[in-house]
Amino acid sequence: MKIGVPKEIKNFESRVGITPAGVFELVNCGHQVFVQEGAGEGSGFSDDDYRDTGAFLLATIEVVYAMADMIVKVKEPVDYEYSLVKKNQVVFTYFHFASSRELTEAMIESKAVCIAYETVRDEDGLLPLLTPMSEVAGRMAIQQGAKYLEKPIKGRGVLLGGVPGVPPGKVLVLGAGVVGVQAAKMAAGLGAHVTILDINMKRLRYVNDIMPNHVVTEFSSVYNIKRHIKNHDLIIGAVLIPGAKAPNLITRDMLKEMRPGTVMVDVAVDQGGCFETTIPTTHDDPTYVVDDIVHYCVTNMPGAVPYTSTLALTNVTLPYVLKLANLGWEKACELNPDLAAGRSIVKGQVVAKELLEVFELPFI
Secondary structure, eight states: OEEEEOOOOSTTOOOOSSOHHHHHHHHHTTOEEEEETTTTGGGTOOHHHHHHTTOEEESOHHHHHHHOSEEEOSSOOOHHHHTTOOTTOEEEEOOOGGGOHHHHHHHHHHTOEEEEGGGOOOTTSOOTTTHHHHHHHHHHHHHHHHHHTSGGGTSOOOOTTOBTTBOOOEEEEEOOSHHHHHHHHHHHHHTOEEEEEESOHHHHHHHHHHSOTTEEEEEOOHHHHHHHTTTOSEEEEOOOOTTSOOOOOBOTGGGGGSOTTOEEEEGGGGGTOSBTTOOOBBTTBOEEEETTEEEEOBTTGGGGSHHHHHHHHHHHHHHHHHHHHHHOHHHHHHHOHHHHTTEEEETTEEOOHHHHHHHOOTTO
16 A cells, blocks of 8 residues: 655644654555655654655655555644545544534545544543543643743743642643543642542542542532632643534633633644633644633644654554555454544545534535
8 A cells, every 4th residue: 555644734733644663564564655755854753764664755745645545644634735635545644523614524525535543442432542642632731731820921820839838729620531630640740739520420530549639529510610710720621522522611701700810721622622712723822812811722732742742643553554554444444443433534425423413514
C-alpha cells in the first residue's frame, strides 16, 4: 500500500502522523511511505531521518495526497485539504466531526473512507487512540490555566499552590475521565484544592481512591455546578461523549455568578465544547474574555508539545496503521471490531450513528 504523511497545516500544529520508526516498520512489511518534506521537523525528526528508514520525501502536500492510498495524519483536514482527499482514499486521523458540519459534508462529498482515531474502541470499551492525547491535554489544561490566572493576562492573580499563610487556588474539574483525572493529578501536585464532578459514581470512587485528600469528588448536577463556579479560580471542561457533541454544562448566564478573572479551559472544544461561550481558538491567540471570565479554548492543545505528543500518539496508532496497510481497510475492520468502530464516513455514507443524530443530514 502507498501511505502518505502530509505536513500538518493547522495553526501551530507540529505533530506528525508517523515517526521514522513507524516508516521502518511499514517499509519492512513491503509498503511505500510518502512523507512531505518538513513534516516531522516540529516533532524533532528531520527529512534525513525519514529517508534513512526508507521513506520517499515529496515536496508538496498536493503530491502526497495524489500518491497515497491511505493518508495518516494527526488533525482533521482543513479547508485547503478538502479537495485533495480522493475517492476511496483511506484517511486515518482525528476528525471530531461532531464539531464541524462543513468538514462532515466535505468528507461525504469526497467519497473517501474516514476512520477517526477518537472513536476507535477496544474490547473494554475504552478509546485507546484518544487516551494519550487526553492525558497530554489534561495535564496541559492545568499548566495553561495556571498561567492565565496571572493578572497581566487578565486572570484573578491567583497562584494555584498558594504559599504559607495564604490558601491555595481552587480548581473545578467537570468530568472524571482521562482528561479530568490527569488535570486533577497536575492541579493536586501543585498544591491546589481540587473538586471533580461527574455523573458516573464508579469513576468518582476510582478518583477518590487514587487521589490525595485535597481532591474532593461530588456528583455532577446543575445545582452543584452553579454552587462551585462561584468560588473556584480555574474551571476545566473535560466531558466527552465519544463521537457526539459535548454538553454545555456552563451557560452564558452562569458567567455572572463567577468572580472576575476566573479562568475556564475547555478541553472538549474539539467536540463543540462544555461551555456555551466556547469559541475555538489557536495557539497564537489562545484566549478571549466574556463577562470578565478568561476562556482558553485551543483546539489542538497537545500540538504545543509535539515531541511528547507525537511519540505518545504514534505508540498507539502504528499497530492500527499496520493492520490497515497489511489487510486493507475492509478486511482490517472486519477482523478488528475496535478499528471498525472508528469508521465515520465511508464512500459518501455516514456510518457513525452519533453523526446522524448531531446533524440530522437529510441526504444520508
